[in-house]
Amino acid sequence: MEAEGMEKEKEKEKKNGEQQQPLNNKKKRKPRLIVRLGSLLVSHYLFVSVVCCVAGAVSLLLLPVLAKNTYISENALLPGSASPMFSGQDVSEAKNFVQDIIDMRYTDEDKRIELLRLIAQHMADVGAEVYHHKFHSHSTRFHPLQFFSCTPGLAVVQTNRSCSLFGVNSVGIIRAPRGDGKEAIVLVTPYNSENIQLNEAFSLGLAYSIFSLLSRVAWLAKDIVWLAADSRHGEYTAVSAWLKDYHNPFFFGDAQKVDSDMCPMQNILHPGTNSQVFKRAGTMAAALIFKVMENKERSERDRLDIYAEASNGQMPNLDLINTVHYLAVHRQGLSVMVGTVSSLLNSAWLKFTGEILQGLSRLAKSLNPDWKFEITPADFVQGTATLASSIYYQAVGVPTGSHGAFRDYQVDAITLELSPRTSLNIENAQSAFLLRSGRLIEGVVRSVNNLLEKFHQSFFLYFLAAPNKFVSVGVYMIAFALLIAPLPIVAAALFSDSKRKESSMDASEKSEEVEREADSWKWLHAAKVVFMVHLWTVVVSLLPYKISQFSGITTTTSMLLWVGFSVASLLILYRVMGSPYSYSSKNGEWKILKAVTVAAASIGLGLMSIINFSTAQIGAMLLVPMCLMVRPLRRHAVAAFSLRILVHHACNLALVLVGFPPAGSIIVKAFSEGFERASIGTFWEWAEFLWAWNSATYLYLLLVHLPCWVLCVLILCHP
Structure with missing residues (x-):
């Protein structure tokens, strides 16, 4: 009897081992391919960002070469x-x-x-x-409820x-x-x-x-x-x-x-x-x-x-x-x-680029006669000028x-x-x-x-x-997809990098429970900052409705009033909600803020591409490099001087300057029509032109581009 009992126990143990073995094998199973691919992209986000941005710029430049002849489909x-x-x-x-x-x-x-x-x-x-x-x-008076209507508002x-x-x-x-x-x-x-x-x-x-x-x-x-x-x-x-x-x-x-x-x-x-x-x-x-x-x-x-x-x-x-x-x-x-954009017809760098592409096409044709994409420098310049005009007028939305x-x-x-x-x-x-x-x-x-x-x-x-x-x-959507592809990857990499540094901290630094809870929820503070900045830009976008009701004021005065009211509302928001730098930066809070900012930029550009693809395309050319390159300037202040740091700071400041909508509009008008015609009221004239025609570009500038610019400035000034 005892021998039979021992045999039964052995059989039970054998069965239990057979049942536990699949569970252990399941735990040891490798993650799926898409998960491993995502982890690989996140771990090499810097290389992926550079490759995607360069590929997006090159594909955008090659659009005249990829243009096809028109034909009657019906x-x-x-x-x-x-x-x-x-x-x-x-x-x-x-x-x-x-x-x-x-x-x-x-x-x-x-x-x-x-x-x-x-x-x-x-x-x-x-x-x-x-x-x-x-x-x-x-009537051309601004009214927030007129956007996306069929026609401009009628006068009473x-x-x-x-x-x-x-x-x-x-x-x-x-x-x-x-x-x-x-x-x-x-x-x-x-x-x-x-x-x-x-x-x-x-x-x-x-x-x-x-x-x-x-x-x-x-x-x-x-x-x-x-x-x-x-x-x-x-x-x-x-x-x-x-x-x-x-x-x-x-x-x-x-x-x-x-x-x-x-x-x-x-x-x-x-x-x-x-x-x-x-x-x-x-x-x-x-x-x-x-x-x-x-x-x-x-x-x-x-x-x-x-x-x-x-x-x-x-x-x-x-x-x-x-x-x-x-x-x-x-x-x-x-x-x-x-x-066509007439200023591009005499561009020397476009002609030089066309000559390079012509040489590459001849080389490709010598390797394989079936590769027929030859284009002359004159056709490339003409095609680029026409393509730029088509993109611009679609982006303006008028x-x-x-x-x-x-x-x-x-x-x-x-x-x-x-x-x-x-x-x-x-x-x-x-x-x-x-x-x-x-x-x-x-x-x-x-x-x-x-x-x-x-x-x-x-x-x-x-x-x-x-x-x-x-x-x-x-x-043409390939160029846009390549430009915005690094944004979610960089956001995930920044967030994971911050969490990894948090987990590797010494026990002495994590002794207090309050500090540990603050570190665990610091992403919530970054999300609150991003949300409040977007809420502030909604107020800024509605201010022209009141300013346009003032009669007898110039465009410069209107622009100054707009800026003054915007700064005042930002200070009020600062007093009510507190400083965006209320948390310590030693644990990499700026990385969480940048991750949330990059994620918000990718969502805004994606939504705008559904409404007006050209606006999203031009916006991505300015917004993506600015969001990817931004980092606190003070973090390099204590480091040794190097050419790389100097170039990085110069690029950040240049992108922030050009990316600011009023400054960008003044620079564009100065180079296109002369510096004597550019003034502070230039952006007001442009904004008035956009809202009079119910253009969604106005909403993009103030609800997507402006908040991302403000958040990038906050990251640059982060302690």
Whole structure:
């Protein structure tokens, strides 16, 4: 019996050992690959940061080389597949209409009404439905609730406004013979009703000839809307006011009734026509804003300038630009241009970089003939200047024309500026120029008319490197990803380094329980500092709302008031919440503060990349080096002097100076327009420009960039 009991106990011990063995093996199992990779990156964060930043800068510089040729993605567009119908007879109609406008020498309100009657009468003669849309100017006063709204805030309607303060748009609608009224194409021609110029008269004449042609064609499947926008209060104001009423039906209140009775427009057309009834067509498939411009510089060919940037970096579908470019170059022989930064065209370092890239491309081609990315220095400089312009105007977040009002309603629209190679006063040049321009607009309308659905095949996120070259989102986002990749790695490395130093401290230094608890929760103090600085910047961003209500003060005074109130609120916050240096720095508190700052910067840049990628891209170029390089200046004060320490201090101070938004704006304006034009009020003018257009860049500067700059200054001054 005893032997049997011993055998049973041995079997139980064997079973227990077999059960414990998998547990021990499980404990000894290596961590997952992603954990080991993360630990490797954190342990070598300095090397990773340098490699990522250099790679991000190089990839950003190589974007002109990586740009691809544009192409038509939507096969249904079929640009240039049909012969144009715009002929010399249409040119004669345009010239006659221009002559009628020129003959009207008006200086008072009655003559202005005569111009409206002339436009409306010509619209009605081609069988269009005609009405007039009355609007008033927009208010540019700052208001925090206007951000991300479709249009700038409207001024309050007052009953004592005179008729001269209102603008009147003339609108004509052609119902498509083959359509069902559910879609429409909009043509917009802005003009100043108070003082119309020769080029504006040609714009109206060109629009009328195209409108007349489209009223007679049999292939039209979408309604055509011609908006003769009264731009006396601004082109964008006229178009956005009409679009707001088009998409948001309104009901007349007492204020509108007073305005309607005060400025009657019933008798502009022939008797019996009510020109104040707002009429609508179908959903807008696309919109073309075209203007005739007087070209001061004589050229060999007629010129076409394309403007596409809308609010907060929005762009129309690339197929619309590709269609215009194809028809303009390959059918009408026009010289197509997009925006460029002219100061970069004569840059010596860009030309030198282009020569280096050309040599590298030739070397790569000799190694493998399939590697075809050769680019000349001239093309590289031109592509860089065009790409810089595209990034800048998207980053500013302000539309480059009235087409931005359409993009706010998700309608693809661009502005076309047509310039003749000679003066508009030359008779022969007029006919040839109007013929080419009319056939171009007709071809674009015909291509959009072929669509069975809205533009969706091509890109919406892209940079233009030339009229026929673009950089897609899949390429240019690599530079941004490389720039911000070190931020979370550095934040984790700083935090882990601080915890490692804390755990390796002597027992004598950790004797008191209060000190041990303070060391364990010092990250909470850093998080509180970061949170309070961001809360302070919210107050700073709202101060212009009160300052802008002061009348009769200059921009310099407004800027000084802004700075004064901001400093005062910071001192109040300092008194209420205490000093950010309340904890001892011997245990590496500044590293925890820097870790939280870097994490906040990465989150802010990531969120901004969703709203406006270009703003986040430019912000990352300034913010990432500043956040990575910053460290307390006093920590090197006791060390021996060395060139490395001197260079590090100089870089920190330079980045802090350039990274301060007011200082950066003054430096940019000084180098671009001259030091005599730069002043303290420069940043106020820029900020006022941004908030007037509801640009999200204003929010980025004050809610992301400014708090990170303040935190970097706190780290530099850390004891």
